[in-house]
Amino acid sequence: MAEAATPVLDGYNFAYLDEQTKRMIRRALLKAIAVPGYQVPFASREMPLPFGWGTGGIQVTASIIGRDDTLKVIDQGADDTTNAVSIRRFFARTAGVATTTRTPEATVIQTRHRIPETPLAAGQIIVYQVPIPEPLRWLEARETETRRMHGLADYGVMHVKLYEDIAQHGRIATGYDYPVQVAGRYIMAPSPIPKFDNPKMDRSPALQLFGAGREKRIYAIPPHTPVKSLDFEDHPFAVERWTRRCGLCGAGDSYLDEVVLDDAGGRMFVCSDTDYCAGRRADGHTGEDAGE
Amino acid sequence: MSGPLSPPGLGAGFADPVGDAQRSFRRIMDAMARPGTVVEVGGAVMPPAPLMPATAAVLLTLADLDTPLWLDPISADAAGYVAFHCGCTVVPAPEQAVFGVFADGRRLDGLGRFAVGEADYPDRAATVVIQVAGLGTTGGRRLSGPGIDGEARLAVDGLDDGFWAFQAGNRLLFPLGIDVVLACGHRLAALPRSVTVREA
Amino acid sequence: MYVAVKGGERAIDNAHRLLAEARRGDPATPELSLDQIDQQLALAVDRVMTEGSVYDRELAALAVKQARGDLIEAIFLLRAYRTTLPRLAVTCPVDTARMSVRRRISATFKDLPGGQVLGPTFDYTHRLLDFSLAAGGGVEPVDTPPGAPTAPTATPKVASLLASEGLIEADDADPAAGPAGDLTRQPLTFPAGREVRLQNLARGDEGFLLSLAYSTQRGYGRSHPFAGEIRMGEVAIEIVPPELGFPVEIGEITLSECEMVNQFKGSRTEPPQFTRGYGLSFGEAERKAMAMALVDRSLRAAELGEEATAPAQDGEFVLMHSDNVEASGFLQHLKLPHYVDFQAELVMVRQMRHDAMAAAEPGDG
Secondary structure: OOOOOOOOOOOOEOOEOOHHHHHHHHHHHHHHHHOOOOOEEOOOOOOOOOOOOOHHHHHHHHHHOOOOOEEEEEEOOEOOOHHHHHHHHHHHHHHOOEEOOOHHHOOEEEEEOOOOOOOOOOOOEEEEEOOOOOOOOOOOOOHHHHHHHHHHOOOHHHHHHHHHHHHHHOOOOOOEOOOEEEOOOEEEOOOOOEHHHHHHHOOOOOEEEEEEOOOOEEEEEOOOOOEEEOOEOOEOOOOOOOOOOOOOOOOOOOOEEEEEOOOOOOEEEEEOOHHHHHHHHHOOOOOOOOOO | OOOOOOOOOOOEOOOOHHHHHHHHHHHHHHHHHOOOOOEEOOOOOEOOOOOOHHHHHHHHHHOOOOOOEEEOHHHHHHHHHHHHHHOOOEOOOHHHOOEEEEOOOOOOOOHHHOOEOOOOOOOOEOEEEEEOOEEEEEEEEEEEOOOOOOOEEEEEEOOOOHHHHHHHHHHHOOOOOOEEEEEEOOEEEEEOOOOEEEOO | OOOOOOOHHHHHHHHHHHHHHHHHOOOOOOOOOHHHHHHHOHHHHHHHHHHHOOOOHHHHHHHHHHOOOOHHHHHHHHHHHHHOOOOOOOOOOOOHHHOEEEEEEOOOOOOOOOOOEOOOOOOOOOOOOOHHHHOOOOOOOOOOOOOOOOOOOOOOOHHHHHHOOOOEOOOOOOOOOOOOOOOOOOOOOOOOOHHHHHHHHHHOOHHHHHHHHHHHHOOOOOOOEEEEEEEEEEEEEEEOOOOOOOOEEEEEEEEEEEEEEEOOOOOOOOOOOEEEEEEEEEOOOHHHHHHHHHHHHHHOOOOOOOOOOOHHHOHHHHHHHOOHHHHHHHHHHHHOOOHHHHHHHHHHHHHHHHHHHHHHOOOOO
């Protein structure tokens, strides 16, 4: 279900970036893959979209994408949110690539805040947009310090913080951007995905690339790499659960958005992953709010 | 689109610099992300001897004026080719290089001298291309680590026995260490510093 | 029945059309030309060129027009365009001692070789709204004072007058230093060299630098500054074409330069002498150059063995937050949907409230 071709923009390089910039980013990507979870600094460029709106992901995608690729762009799990539309259109115009909303058809998926519900396959690449790549930043503001901590694998401060959460709240009070440890070494920010999505990163057959444009960092998780959400033996990591199912497709296994229907406390829950939800409905599944 | 015209004797670079570099990069990235995978690159690339097309493809894809390159004595004659097609500076010492090339896997003098990165910046480490006589994915060494589902196999011909001892030492440096690309004709495989290699 | 929000693409197109309409305003009002912006809003153009990091008055004027006068948006437009430009050559360092000076003042000496030249300045204007401008009045011609130079001559730098007595630190290029860094080609890392810091400050937001500089004047990292010299005028741009091997002038640009002279008590290895803070901007952007010079000096605290306790002395704090294109983008990204994260927080807070209330039940535990 590829979308209709968008006219390609004249006068700009393929995928906007010049070749020298792409080489610089490609070199950073290879180093990021060789040292899983480590944040490689790169000379991030000003893009025609604002910093904070996906410029890191856009630069990574622009450096890997080719004419044979099929691109999917999601924001909050949805293909039709305005920023996803804007980024998808940017690549359709500057690279002339085919785009899709179907997760299995995509060769490259650029995402903000979600991992699709449909399991990713070998050969697919998922590119995460990252606002703050440093998982230790909220505990230590200084880059020189956090770099030293990563260098020495000195992660005591993170464990203390999580432990204090448990002491104070009885649980680890982090719902999204929940820190992970990659291949037993680097602690890494998974980007602000809900912790519901963390288990999907673990040993995924897809290649996972992360771009932080404003913070000028690239990092990666090669396929099949162990990704462990930080926890304690007596307080194991657990994901969110809903007592409700998707009101449209009836799914009980997907991440749900809460939609406020009226000002009298009316609520319904729907899949955040619009493609997953549409696919289930096409297969005949319905939820209790789907109407006739 | 056509590549830069080469003066006589300088071989051929990418015919389609943008498209060829992109396709070549994706395969190199695939090799680096999944150690034990052998990929094909450098279809129409014609470097001067002793450079193999796969070696030339790596340099054409990744090297430029920001990346000093070290060539071993056997491949020193290719300096004109890489200077013309990549614009990179050829440096006399491995310590100064971002990329290194060994034309013959049986002669690896200087392999231990490349930058392995620093604790705060492990990315500041070299990528070294080593040309070998054969690459296969059945039999051979057993690879494990990031990018590998359980175990992968890599059989390499024409590589000095000392290389594997070096590689084991390089693995112990992790997250520091060099990253290695093994090139053979139009094919290549990668051994990032994260890979653990055991004998068959 | 609930229908998921669709039509993002159409909404975006419509928003763009509304923006174009708002930009134009009332069609009965004559449209601004780029010339008018360049000539009559020249200081806006100067700021956009400085922080946009491109010296091109026409492009900067276009950016100001397209951005509806929002200068930070205009700076962003120019920066994004800059990304696509090839690097053709690197110029020789400009020699501001050879500037054709239109303005030159020193607060440290009553008079000095080359004289004090006020030039076109807001200083000493009484800030009274001039209603004759609203009516579109003409401009009186300026009398050229007798004896004023007609051709540019080199004007000696105030700092070099002090240097001849050894009263101020040298500022010769360090022969041991490598080529100057370039933030547009290498990411910022710490500790950053002074040349990289200066590049960052030159591109940095004027308001941010102004406030930081002000904080040093109020005691947060006091550096006892004197405005040694402020000059503005035209300097030649030269390159050395490889085939020629000698410098060739390719044009001139307007620069504002500020050299602050700061007190320094001396250290174990250095006798007491004055130190420097440096500021430079494109066009007429004197306040920016002055603020930059104060912040440059305060960022040298560690190098000069001073205790660094104030925000303006903290390189990581200053350099990581000076860029308004980065700051504006990240601030405004809060407008993007965050409902997935918010849902995660909702689930968490509800669960924690549930736990807390259960724990507070009488008779429990």
